[in-house]
Each structure stands twice: as C-alpha cells, then as structure tokens.
C-alpha cells in the first residue's frame with residue numbers, strides 16, 4: 001500500500017511580514033502553520049522566517065499558493081508518510097500559560113511549584129497547546145474573569161483542543177459550552193475533558209457559531225480576525241447584558257478593525273493585552 005502524501009506550502013519571508021502571511025495561509029485553509037525562525041529548534045531560512053503550512057489536499061494547497069501571488073517567495077512540497085505529523089510532540093514541553101496554570105503534555109513529567117494548577121493533556125492535532133500567544137493572551141483573560149467569581153458558564157467559540165475552557169474549569173467555573181468547526185479538534189477536546197475529569201461540566205459541539213445558541217456573561221473566541229469581523233453580530237449576540245467577550249487571534253494591526261466591528265454591535269472596548277505582534281481584546285456589553 002502506498003504511503004500518504006501531504007502537501008505543504010513553504011514560504012520564505014522576513015520577520016516583519018511573517019504574521020500577516022501566517023494569517024493569509026490560515027485563511028486559505030491551512031490545517032496548521034509552523035513558524036521557523038531564530039528562536040525555534042528548526043531555524044528559519046535566509047530571510048529569517050520560514051512558514052510551513054500543511055493542507056489536507058493538493059488542490060487546496062495549489063490554490064493557497066496562487067492566492068499568495070508572485071511577490072511572495074513560496075513553493076509547494078510534499079511529505080510522504082505521516083510520522084512527521086506527530087513530530088511536534090518531541091518539542092512540546094511544559095508551558096506556563098497563566099500565572100498559575102501550566103500545560104503539561106500527557107507523556108511528560110513536571111514538578112509543580114507551590115500554587116501551580118496543572119493542565120495535563122494531549123491536544124493531538126488540534127490548535128491549543130499553549131505555545132501560541134493568541135492562546136496564552138486569551139487564557140490569561142479567561143482566568144482573570146473566572147477568578148472574579150462573576151460567571152457560571154463560559155462559551156468557548158473555536159475551542160480547538162479545549163484549552164481555554166479547561167483553564168476556566170480548572171479554576172472552578174461550574175460549566176462550559178464549546179464548539180469548533182473541526183471535528184478532529186472536538187474529538188480531541190472530548191477525550192481530554194474526560195482525562196481531566198471535566199466531562200460532566202463541558203458540553204462540546206462540532207459546528208460554528210450556530211452550534212451555540214445560548215448566551216452567557218462570559219464568551220471567548222480565539223479565532224482569526226478574518227472570521228471574527230464578518231461574524232461580529234453572531235459572536236456579540238451570545239454575550240448577555242453586563243457580560244464580557246474575550247477575542248484573540250488578532251494581529252496588533254487589526255485592532256481598529258475589530259474595535260469598529262464590535263462597537264457597532266453595542267459593545268465597549270475594556271482591555272487589550274499584547275505579546276509580539278498578537279493582541280487579545282476584552283469587550284463588555286453594557
């Protein structure tokens with residue numbers, strides 16, 4: 001039997017352009033995009049950053065390559081066999097994502113410091129290992145809101161591995177409803193919820209914003225701006241009066257666009273936190 005063949009779009013760029021190109025690759029349907037630069041184990045190319053975007057099929061990869069246009073230095077490559085898909089596990093180490101929560105891969109040991117809360121799980125191929133600033137920024141806002149004691153239920157839209165909901169549940173929030181359009185992510189979140197003992201407190205659903213018709217005083221969505229802006233009405237409608245909306249997956253350059261979209265939905269901007277080129281935004285509904 002022949003081995004599976006996975007298409008990759010490889011982009012060579014400089015640090016100033018990297019985040020914008022990463023966003024474009026995600027919008028073109030990349031399943032995941034690995035960033036290689038001076039700080040990663042596998043270094044970036046001669047221009048400083050190499051983005052490696054994986055696609056589920058060749059046609060989609062070719063379309064993404066064409067969308068990038070001739071001004072972007074990009075090429076199509078294939079990897080054969082699927083052992084590489086789990087290669088990231090070698091590099092995923094325990095990661096402190098908030099002042100008290102440490103994400104610990106299920107297969108590693110970690111000696112907690114006093115006061116540490118451990119999230120021991122295996123996200124599989126779902127987004128949400130705690131390594132990306134969009135996750136840590138959102139997790140810190142979710143933690144702060146949970147600790148305020150004002151909320152009973154988190155709606156986690158675009159839950160990926162379930163990491164944001166798990167942070168809230170770990171801090172004692174009574175319940176969460178989470179959705180993702182990616183079935184594999186939801187399956188992984190279901191398994192991890194069971195492993196963490198949260199199965200009774202989280203309702204995980206495959207689907208987009210329609211899959212969660214409920215409203216709540218606490219809503220989080222770490223999804224790229226390209227989804228959050230056109231769906232502002234649907235996302236904002238889930239926030240109860242007096243409630244809080246945490247948005248992440250946003251580049252600092254997109255701040256005004258997000259502000260305009262959510263202020264138009266009757267929300268006020270209450271806080272912005274940033275790391276590198278990424279920001280998370282907290283909106284309140286009066």
Ligand SMILES: C[S@@+](CC[C@H](N)C(=O)[O-])C[C@H]1O[C@@H](n2cnc3c(N)ncnc32)[C@H](O)[C@@H]1O
Pocket residue numbers: 127128129130134135138157158159160161162163164179180181182185207208209222223224227249
């Ligand atoms: C950046 S990841 C965030 C995962 C996790 N919440 C975290 O903070 O690490 C975004 C997730 O949103 C999902 N997604 C994208 N568009 C969506 C939509 N319209 N409705 C629900 N989920 C969506 C993707 O499949 C992906 O798992």
